Amino acid sequence: MSPTGYRKFRKFKSGLFGALCMFAVLVAAAVLIGLLWTIFQGGIGKVTPQFLTSFPSRLPNQAGVKAAIYGSLWVVGLTAVISIPIGIAAAVYLEEYKIRDSKLSSFIQLNISNLAGVPSIVYGLLGLEVFVRAAKLDRSVLAGALTMSLLILPMIIIVTQEALRAVPRTIREASYGLGATRWQTIRFQVIPAALPGIMTGIILSLSRAIGESAPLITIGAVTFISFTPNSPASKFTVLPIQIFDWTSRPQKGFQEAAAGAIVVLIALLLVLNSAAILIRARARRM
Amino acid sequence: MAKASPAPPTRPVDGVPTRLPHERVIRAVCFLCAAISIATTIGIILTLGTQAVEFFTKTKVSLGEFLTGTEWSPNFLDPKFGVLPLVCGTLLITVGACVVAVPLGLLTAIYLAEYAQPQVRRIVKPVLELLAGIPTVVYGYVALIHLTPLLRKVIPDLQIFNALSGSIVVGIMILPLVSSLCEDAISAVPRGLREGGYGLGSTKLEVTMRIVLPSALSGIMAGFILAISRAIGETMAVSLAAGQRPTLTTDYRQSIETMTAYIVQVSKGDTPSGSVESLTVFAVGAALFVVTFSLNILAQWLVRKYRKVYV
Numbered sequence: 003m004s005p006t007g008y009r010k011f012r013k014f015k016s017g018l019f020g021a022l023c024m025f026a027v028l029v030a031a032a033v034l035i036g037l038l039w040t041i042f043q044g045g046i047g048k049v050t051p052q053f054l055t056s057f058p059s060r061l062p063n064q065a066g067v068k069a070a071i072y073g074s075l076w077v078v079g080l081t082a083v084i085s086i087p088i089g090i091a092a093a094v095y096l097e098e099y100k101i102r103d104s105k106l107s108s109f110i111q112l113n114i115s116n117l118a119g120v121p122s123i124v125y126g127l128l129g130l131e132v133f134v135r136a137a138k139l140d141r142s143v144l145a146g147a148l149t150m151s152l153l154i155l156p157m158i159i160i161v162t163q164e165a166l167r168a169v170p171r172t173i174r175e176a177s178y179g180l181g182a183t184r185w186q187t188i189r190f191q192v193i194p195a196a197l198p199g200i201m202t203g204i205i206l207s208l209s210r211a212i213g214e215s216a217p218l219i220t221i222g223a224v225t226f227i228s229f230t231p232n233s234p235a236s237k238f239t240v241l242p243i244q245i246f247d248w249t250s251r252p253q254k255g256f257q258e259a260a261a262g263a264i265v266v267l268i269a270l271l272l273v274l275n276s277a278a279i280l281i282r283a284r285a286r287r288m
Numbered sequence: 289m290a291k292a293s294p295a296p297p298t299r300p301v302d303g304v305p306t307r308l309p310h311e312r313v314i315r316a317v318c319f320l321c322a323a324i325s326i327a328t329t330i331g332i333i334l335t336l337g338t339q340a341v342e343f344f345t346k347t348k349v350s351l352g353e354f355l356t357g358t359e360w361s362p363n364f365l366d367p368k369f370g371v372l373p374l375v376c377g378t379l380l381i382t383v384g385a386c387v388v389a390v391p392l393g394l395l396t397a398i399y400l401a402e403y404a405q406p407q408v409r410r411i412v413k414p415v416l417e418l419l420a421g422i423p424t425v426v427y428g429y430v431a432l433i434h435l436t437p438l439l440r441k442v443i444p445d446l447q448i449f450n451a452l453s454g455s456i457v458v459g460i461m462i463l464p465l466v467s468s469l470c471e472d473a474i475s476a477v478p479r480g481l482r483e484g485g486y487g488l489g490s491t492k493l494e495v496t497m498r499i500v501l502p503s504a505l506s507g508i509m510a511g512f513i514l515a516i517s518r519a520i521g522e523t524m525a526v527s528l529a530a531g532q533r534p535t536l537t538t539d540y541r542q543s544i545e546t547m548t549a550y551i552v553q554v555s556k557g558d559t560p561s562g563s564v565e566s567l568t569v570f571a572v573g574a575a576l577f578v579v580t581f582s583l584n585i586l587a588q589w590l591v592r593k594y595r596k597v598y599v
Contacts, residue, residue, distance in 0.1 A: 012491050012493075012494070013491055015491070015493055016491035016492045016493035016494070019492075019493045019496070020399075020403050020492065020493075022395060023395045023396070023398050023399035023402075023403055024399055024403070025395075026391070026392050026395035026396045026399065027395075027396050027399050027400075027404075027412055029392060030392060030396055030415075030416065030419070030463060030467075031412070031415055033419070033460055034415060034418060034419050037419075037422070037430060037460075040430065040434050041426065041429075041430070044433075087321075088321045088324060089321075091317060091318045091321035091322075092318065092321040092322040092324065092325065094318050095315070095318035095319050095321065095322040096322055099315050099318060099319070109326075110322050110323070110325060110326060112588070113325050113326055113329055114325045115584075115588060116329070116581060116584050116585065116588070117325055117328060117329060119514065119517055119518075119580060119581075119583075119584035119587075120332065120521075120577065120580060120581065120584075121520070121521025121522075121523070121548065121576060121577075121580055122521065122523065123521065123523045123548050123551055123552070123573070123576075124332060124336070124521075124573055124576060124577050124580075125332075126551075126555070127332075127335060127336065127551070127569065127570060127573045128328070128331055128332050128335050128336075130555075131335040131339065132331060132335065135561055152328050155324065155325065155328070156325065159322075159325070183308055183311055184311060185308075185311045185314050185315075206421075209421060210421075212423075213421075213422070213423025213424070213425070213426075214423070214424075215423070215424075215425055215524055216424075216523035216524055216548070216552065219552055219555050219556060220551060220552070220555045220569075221555075222555065242423055242425040242524070243425075245425050245426070245429060246425050246428070246524060246527075246528065249425075249428065249429045249432060249433065249528055250432075250528060257433055260429055260433075261429070261433075264426050264429060267423060267426070268422070268426070271421060271423075275421065
């Protein structure tokens with residue numbers, strides 16, 4: 003092959019590879035569209051006012067997701083109350099207070115990234131032993147929310163740390179220069195500046211908590227509940243567990259109900275995620 | 289030669305004292321919150337450890353039998369506690385998921401980092417994040433209700449519950465993780481290295497294959513390992529799609545059971561605390577924890593090693 007011919011061949015190969023890479027992206031996009039399409043097509047017809055306001059039933063066409071929606075909101079609400087203050091405080095310690103090169107701080111840091119990779123079901127086993135059995139909380143909303151909090155804490159801490167790290171050092175220095183103490187600087191300068199980033203991260207962490215079900219199954223959340231929780235001590239079920247239960251039943255009617263519940267769950271997640279995107283966009287404009 | 293000037297202070301804010309007494313309290317509270325993470329790790333290790341020890345003493349199964357036994361039948365009259373069938377199920381799912389996610393994820397990452405226009409990247413990345421945000425139970429539903437019937441048209445002797453559709457959906461689930469971690473690693477390769485390659489007349493493919501990927505290798509490996517660890521811990525999709533029958537097999541058409549699916553199966557059954565069956569869950573959970581924890585530490589070690597190169 004002549005030198006120019008060889009060069010053309012190499013360029014051709016390179017272009018071909020680029021096309022292959024693009025094909026991979028298209029496959030991923032097609033899978034996503036296909037996935038969403040099958041779910042919505044199967045489930046959207048099922049989402050009626052009756053479906054949203056009924057309790058589970060032995061008859062598939064009378065079954066609804068009321069208990070599951072309330073349960074999900076209870077668990078996520080309590081999880082937020084527990085995990086947001088703790089997560090932000092932990093991140094503030096690791097970013098703002100930590101002593102440079104302290105062995106303890108770097109150990110905590112390493113430990114947090116390790117915890118973020120522990121399978122969710124392991125947290126369920128921990129919650130079962132500690133909250134349900136040792137603390138005698140039984141299979142309550144509170145036990146579920148505490149377990150969920152442990153699960154999403156590493157995530158909240160990591161995203162909050164990133165948001166704090168993005169605050170320019172000059173803001174801190176100006177505050178110190180004006181005589182503010184360290185806590186005053188954190189409270190009145192650093193946290194407000196990092197707030198959009200923190201909120202985005204927290205919302206994404208909470209959406210993970212809404213979709214997660216394995217740890218709640220392990221601590222024994224029940225699937226058949228015909229009342230809405232009215233206190234943190236109530237028994238509960240959540241949307242993903244309801245979906246799991248209906249999907250694993252052989253009757254076609256229940257599988258349609260599962261599709262309907264999935265549409266409700268994804269709608270809930272979309273609302274949360276668009277809130278996160280809005281906050282991010284608004285922060286960028288400032 | 290210029291005289292070395294004293295190094296500028298890297299973080300002047302470190303010198304600011306916490307002056308007021310209540311600030312010490314705030315600092316202590318923040319420290320306690322950070323320490324919860326250590327308490328969590330200790331809690332996990334103690335819980336799984338003590339219950340697993342109780343499992344071994346109560347059933348009189350030795351650790352060797354547990355790890356090498358080829359039969360898992362805790363409910364039989366003559367119960368067998370060999371964890372290998374569950375490990376085998378987990379491995380089948382993990383390998384299958386990697387076959388789907390590794391090539392697709394790596395090619396996507398290369399496209400985003402090397403080929404794509406910024407506008408394209410701005411569209412594709414949120415789409416991938418969306419894939420990552422779909423709850424795993426939804427993947428299980430899709431696998432069992434839609435994917436398996438579709439696959440059965442092509443492979444007639446596919447069982448209703450099978451390892452194949454389970455591993456395909458787990459692969460789709462970990463794809464965004466693979467692609468975003470690989471893209472981070474590829475983007476971290478300094479531009480100078482690429483430009484050196486182009487200056488010598490290389491094509492984009494040659495620069496990518498011979499310069500960028502080898503330089504980013506440890507970061508890419510770390511991404512793969514984290515994805516593997518995620519696949520091993522995946523629970524809801526595999527309990528729905530892959531079945532609940534612990535089998536020692538390499539046949540993807542068969543029904544299997546992963547370690548996580550076993551834990552779900554027992555948890556649904558409402559077993560009394562302290563019974564052998566409820567203890568098995570902790571023994572399996574301990575094995576799961578040890579495997580994923582080691583993989584995560586390995587990945588972090590790789591990332592740290594690789595960060596050092598380009599500081």
